[in-house]
Amino acid sequence: xxxxxxxxxxxxxxxxxxxxxxxxxxxxxxxxxxxxxxxxxxxxxxxxxxxxxxxxxxxxxxxxxxxxxxxxxxxxxxxxxxxxxxxxxxxxxxxxxxxxxxxxxxxxxxxxx
Amino acid sequence: xxxxxxxxxxxxxxxxxxxxxxxxxxxxxxxxxxxxxxxxxxxxxxxxxxxxxxxxxxxxxxxxxxxxxxxxxxxxxxxxxxxxxxxxxxxxxxxxxxxxxxxxxxxxxxxxx
Amino acid sequence: xxxxxxxxxxxxxxxxxxxxxxxxxxxxxxxxxxxxxxxxxxxxxxxxxxxxxxxxxxxxxxxxxxxxxxxxxxxxxxxxxxxxxxxxxxxxxxxxxxxxxxxxxxxxxxxxx
Amino acid sequence: xxxxxxxxxxxxxxxxxxxxxxxxxxxxxxxxxxxxxxxxxxxxxxxxxxxxxxxxxxxxxxxxxxxxxxxxxxxxxxxxxxxxxxxxxxxxxxxxxxxxxxxxxxxxxxxxx
Numbered sequence: 001x002x003x004x005x006x007x008x009x010x011x012x013x014x015x016x017x018x019x020x021x022x023x024x025x026x027x028x029x030x031x032x033x034x035x036x037x038x039x040x041x042x043x044x045x046x047x048x049x050x051x052x053x054x055x056x057x058x059x060x061x062x063x064x065x066x067x068x069x070x071x072x073x074x075x076x077x078x079x080x081x082x083x084x085x086x087x088x089x090x091x092x093x094x095x096x097x098x099x100x101x102x103x104x105x106x107x108x109x110x111x112x113x
Numbered sequence: 114x115x116x117x118x119x120x121x122x123x124x125x126x127x128x129x130x131x132x133x134x135x136x137x138x139x140x141x142x143x144x145x146x147x148x149x150x151x152x153x154x155x156x157x158x159x160x161x162x163x164x165x166x167x168x169x170x171x172x173x174x175x176x177x178x179x180x181x182x183x184x185x186x187x188x189x190x191x192x193x194x195x196x197x198x199x200x201x202x203x204x205x206x207x208x209x210x211x212x213x214x215x216x217x218x219x220x221x222x223x224x225x226x
Numbered sequence: 227x228x229x230x231x232x233x234x235x236x237x238x239x240x241x242x243x244x245x246x247x248x249x250x251x252x253x254x255x256x257x258x259x260x261x262x263x264x265x266x267x268x269x270x271x272x273x274x275x276x277x278x279x280x281x282x283x284x285x286x287x288x289x290x291x292x293x294x295x296x297x298x299x300x301x302x303x304x305x306x307x308x309x310x311x312x313x314x315x316x317x318x319x320x321x322x323x324x325x326x327x328x329x330x331x332x333x334x335x336x337x338x339x
Numbered sequence: 340x341x342x343x344x345x346x347x348x349x350x351x352x353x354x355x356x357x358x359x360x361x362x363x364x365x366x367x368x369x370x371x372x373x374x375x376x377x378x379x380x381x382x383x384x385x386x387x388x389x390x391x392x393x394x395x396x397x398x399x400x401x402x403x404x405x406x407x408x409x410x411x412x413x414x415x416x417x418x419x420x421x422x423x424x425x426x427x428x429x430x431x432x433x434x435x436x437x438x439x440x441x442x443x444x445x446x447x448x449x450x451x452x
Contacts, residue, residue: 019218023272027157027166037147038264044140046249046446053140066203090179105132107385136385151377159333159362220272245444253383253392263373270366279366292429316405331358
């Protein structure tokens with residue numbers, strides 16, 4: 001079995017053992033991703049020194065990233081999407097929005113290139 | 114090669130072709146995840162009807178989820194973490210924080226159980 | 227003195243007593259607003275029943291809103307903006323983006339009207 | 340009339356002319372604040388140079404801040420709170436959580452002081 005499907009299965013198993021599917025509509029899952037993303041950002045808040053930024057506690061970082069990924073995978077599953085397909089599609093789209101010739105070395109948004 | 118590693122490789126390839134590694138410190142990647150998560154939430158804003166919520170445009174949903182997953186994978190890679198490991202670890206931790214006996218059928222936070 | 231200026235003065239006083247101005251660049255203040263906004267959203271997470279939504283703990287709501295407003299006021303002050311002016315200007319702009327004739331009774335975004 | 344009440348009145352007038360009160364439950368207003376906060380953060384994304392950070396377009400900054408403040412004021416009004424009261428209360432609470440003697444010159448969270 002694919003490793004992504006394996007993770008989704010484990011997340012579903014955890015969810016269903018608690019009867020939580022009733023709470024997991026797409027809107028609440030999207031909100032959960034955003035809330036977890038903010039907890040991730042809190043690890044970096046007020047830090048500007050790159051060494052400090054890149055040496056934050058790896059366990060807390062791992063946990064916040066895991067929370068984000070977990071809710072994202074649950075939303076993927078809920079909407080019958082496929083992680084590999086949607087990420088590769090987005091890369092293809094971004095290849096058009098951000099052609100190397102224009103985007104190289106600049107952090108500008110595509111509509112400002 | 115694993116499918117997750119394959120996605121990460123593709124994302125790195127896209128990034129490096131544009132010389133964007135210089136912008137991708139962990140703090141900015143975390144901020145990018147949060148910004149993309151809000152774009153996802155915007156799809157659901159002002160909608161309360163469950164049928165409307167579950168029938169939003171699948172292509173836009175796929176794109177926003179792909180953006181979130183992409184920046185999350187780049188942050189995973191940047192910090193030499195492993196997706197499968199951190200997600201399974203978090204499930205294990207949540208098994209302790211949310212024992213089935215207490216958490217079944219309730220959306221309360223662990224500190225309110 | 228104006229009540230908004232009074233609040234800003236009190237926030238500055240609190241900040242300066244702790245020598246925190248050094249951390250309060252505009253980027254970190256913006257991140258702080260977003261993090262506090264997520265804490266606010268967490269109060270509503272997994273809740274869909276309108277009665278439950280409108281009866282959450284008022285003290286926690288007040289605290290999260292105060293955090294958001296405080297960092298927003300500090301960012302206003304940092305950038306020498308004026309709350310009344312920017313809010314009234316935005317209302318004027320939104321009056322053009324969302325003319326009553328088109329926007330009445332619909333939650334669509336201006337570019338979908 | 341107080342300047343804050345004046346802003347709230349103008350926001351209510353704008354809202355009611357469009358019959359938007361029906362969409363403005365507290366959960367959606369909280370989500371709107373978070374979404375606008377991310378648009379604010381997007382202005383700073385990928386920027387680390389303090390001069391660049393402090394010289395972003397003041398008009399866009401003003402608009403994003405106005406959006407955040409507007410939805411925050413609408414949520415304040417919806418829940419019959421008072422801006423001055425909740426901000427001053429939070430400052431008082433933070434005075435206890437972050438005593439000057441411990442918090443001076445450090446960006447640590449209260450539970451790490």
